[in-house]
Amino acid sequence: MSVESVKKYLKPFGLDDKVREFQVSSATVELAAAAAGVIPARIAKTLSFKTNDSVILIVTSGDAKVDNKKYKAIFGTKAKMLTPEEVIAYTGHAVGGVCPFDIPDKNVKVYLDISMKRFETVLPAAGSSSSCVVMTPEELERASQAREWIDICSIT
Template structure:
């Protein structure tokens, strides 16, 4: 079960972080924000992009649009969103439940800097009805992700 994989992975990094499961689906930003009673920006959406043979997982605040320019600059080619079958194959999770760690394949992970404005963000926890509350610092530590500005009209800037 994907949520068990997430639970085990996160427990090895920080046992205080525990997935939350709901009876209803939280697979869209709007659904998750409504169920949690938070603003959409606090929902960390994970989107898998592909440029040629290179994949990258972009984790962005729910109210931020990931700029194609940013994806192209980071992946080195014309990007497209991965198809649902690719998402499941690469991440090990279905669309709507993609957790940004405990992935089936190793891919670079890029974290939206704008999520820093929240004390807690909620990532999917492997299923369409689960979330994982984490701070931005915890998310960066667990994923090893690179922090970037993902919004349109921004110059591509990568924090190292």
């Protein structure tokens, strides 16, 4: 996928003009925060996991870490991250640019962690390792077509 395909995906939500592209890498929380000029916690990182019967994406704030006990309580299994190759196969995005938008596999389920609700805007990637989109948590919920908000992380 690409930034252009994510922009096209975001257009019906009125969010395509909120995509920002950088001349530097935004592939990690720290790099994305520096590129965007925000605190790392406002970066909405998208983590990819394999459950017993599906693939899920969990979008959480940059300063949050998935709590294994909470994960198992919600999904009934241990957290197992996808390999970089599986990430591309299921999401269409490479590690460093994974976002919950324009996912080709319609069976991938998106969940949002409540850690992002403390911010007016958050910044998920926009399909590349040098982009983001600035949006409210509510816009993220709509555009990602998330199943629900969950409490699965602890703040580090």
